Amino acid sequence: MTDTLEVGGGGRPKSSEEEAKRRARVLMKGNDAVAEAAIQAGCDAYFGYPITPQAELLEWMARRMPELGRVFVQAESELGAINMALGAAATGARVLVSSSSPGISLMAEAMSYMAGSGTPMVLINVMRAGPGLGGIGPSQSDYFQATKGHGHGDYRVPVLAPASIGEAMDLTVDAFELAERYRTPVMVVFDGILGQAMEPVELRFRNPARRTFDWALTGAAGRPARVIKSIDLVPEVLEKRNIALQRKYAEISRHEVRWAxxxxxxxxxxxxxxxxxxxxxxxxxxxxxxxxxxxxxxxxxxxxxxxxxxxxxxxxxxxxxxxxxxxxxxxxxxxxxxxxxxxxxxxxxxxxxxxxxxxxxxxxxxxxxxxxxxxxxxxxxxxxxxxxxxxxxxxxxxxxxxxxxxxxxxxxxxxxxxxxxxxxx
Amino acid sequence: MTLNPNPELPARPGAPRLIYRKPDVLADRSTHYCPGCGHGIVHRLLAEVMTELDLPAHTIAVAPVGCAVFAYDYLNVDFVEAPHGRAPAVATGIRRVRPEAFVLTYQGDGDLAAIGTAEIVHAAARGERITAIFVNNGIYGMTGGQMAPTTLLGQRTTSSPTGRDPLLMGYPIRITEMLAQLPGVTYAARGSIADASQIGKLKAMIRRACMVQIEGGGFSLVEALSNCPVGWGMTPQESIEHLKGPVVEAYPLGVIVDRALAAVVTEPGPVPDPRAVPADGPAPDATAVPEA
Incomplete structure (x- = not known):
């Protein structure tokens, strides 16, 4: 990024220690770099399914996560992957899922459930051209899908869009923070160019502080049982849940807008x-x-x-x-x-x-x-x-x-x- | 059923003492289930087994979409609601990040044997250390009684108004037998809620399935054949008779596999057609439940 770049919103102070880490620069593929950034950010579990152009991300996780004693599962489908993420995230784990456009369509259902039940998770969409099976070339044709809701119901999901591999690494870490702060799924979207190309990146990693969750499912030992759900058949109660959701979205809109x-x-x-x-x-x-x-x-x-x-x-x-x-x-x-x-x-x-x-x-x-x-x-x-x-x-x-x-x-x-x-x- | 002994036994012989009570894990409230429905019995058995094995404080359960969607209102354990059919995937996620938890799914036949076949097959194939309680009443009860993949041949439902015709609607799925083929499945059994004797055997199956998970085995599954008086258009009593007759004929009872005991107990037989003239051969042994 050039010196003339002026970044608005969401800026965080950089310590001297962080500055020192910035010196290390390596040539990395976007998908690999993002995967490693997520690992260094303390990602506990990754669930995925092969699809071009994000397969390298899954492969990186397949190698690295077991090395670190963390969870990697190649699911039977994108439906399986996102629902495994739902389960893991419901226990308070830091969870990453990645896919590409057709796979994201399959994940839409669970995204709606997670938004409705307040389950934090980060989902990366390495976008490819559609509609349908489309092609594997770079595309931004999932903008509507990402920003206007993937699944059913009145909900929003913060969507972060990096323009370089380095930024993709940073935003993936920020996405975990946003997800946990607001109890919401967060999406990071880029395309096959950023996913597949190699760029020199600064190896600056960050592991956001863990929050204590008063909602996570850990077994009801010494406390009343907890339920993570989105269903409410009483319209008045469901409307209240919706109003609370919209308040959350208003808060996100006030505090989390970013542009350059x-x-x-x-x-x-x-x-x-x-x-x-x-x-x-x-x-x-x-x-x-x-x-x-x-x-x-x-x-x-x-x-x-x-x-x-x-x-x-x-x-x-x-x-x-x-x-x-x-x-x-x-x-x-x-x-x-x-x-x-x-x-x-x-x-x-x-x-x-x-x-x-x-x-x-x-x-x-x-x-x-x-x-x-x-x-x-x-x-x-x-x-x-x-x-x-x-x-x-x-x-x-x-x-x-x-x-x-x-x-x-x-x-x-x-x-x-x-x-x-x-x-x- | 197991007697819950009163921890404080009376000193005086012959004095009244508590021999049976509602497990604490069962919430103190009435259910939304229809009169005569079998879900309440399965909930109760699960609550008893969980209490006896000291599981509630470690349990993370997954609720399905279907009649049992409100299971979390009746069982006082941590619950997450899964999208329709996805409970085994959700349970997989929980299991992988919480190795110490007792992980349970509770699913109906529409949830497990139709929309969720991919998830249940692959959770079983991976040998996920989870326990699935599968309540099969052969119908979509929650949505008003439509045909399920487990609906019997000839059975009338709101979406098979002239009866299930195999040429148009295919054959019932014996999914528990299908899953039992997979080496990842440590335990698979089918019981029924039809009468006290069957309920006792069903409880033994649920207990065994839970023990498999506790002892570090792979995937365990108990199919509970249940009734749906409203969906079947019968009185509760008629529905129990129907359950004991044609339903059990189509879905033989017993332990199908117990790999922890290195035993394959029941081989699946052909699916009988209820419209066909009854054969003279012996009916499937409905009582073959070995001691767990």
């Missing part, structure tokens, strides 16, 4: 991208700046809770936003909801396991730039006409011009907020 920005100081055009797409965007920004387009990067790190407020603030000063994804355009819906028409939002994406090239993104950015410049020029022209007309017209004409304001408001909404009150008039 790059080259945003003078940016007029903002690329919004996460994971691998953010790395493409980063290259595209350099190229765009060489062509005179002042572009910057806004990178959501938590896909849920989405950094809506922060993005809205950025949108107030941006000429336009371009969302880049390895999908047909999923996150762009959240981007538009956050931006609320403050500036135009464009989209560029590739599907099927393809990754847009930086030149492609620059092309999309130039097209958006041209469109916005033409609109702005047209607006300025309209403005001049209106000013001219209002200066020459009698009183009732002025009145009518004001009645036109809402119609003009639409175009003005695309201009930076400072000018929305018609200050130019």
């Amino acid at each position: 920005t790059e080259s945003m100081e003078d940016a007029e055009y903002v690329l919004v991208a996460y994971g691998t797409a953010a790395r493409v965007a980063r290259s595209a920004i350099e190229k765009a700046r060489a062509k005179g387009i002042k572009a910057g990067l806004f990178r959501p790190i938590t896909l849920w809770p989405f950094p809506s407020r922060e993005l809205a603030r950025v949108a107030r000063h941006a000429h336009a936003i371009l969302t880049v994804e390895l999908s047909s355009g999923q996150m762009v819906e959240d981007v538009r909801l956050a931006v609320e028409g403050r500036c135009p939002v464009g989209f560029h994406g590739r599907m099927g396991g393809l990754v847009p090239t930086p030149d492609e993104v620059v092309g999309a950015l130039k097209a958006l730039h041209g469109k916005v410049e033409r609109t702005r020029e047209h607006e300025r022209e309209e403005q001049r006409k209106r000013q001219h007309a209002s200066a020459a017209a009698p009183a009732e004409r002025t009145h009518r011009a004001e009645a036109d304001a809402p119609a003009r408001g639409h175009a003005l909404a695309n201009a930076p907020a400072g000018r929305r009150d018609g200050g130019e008039r």
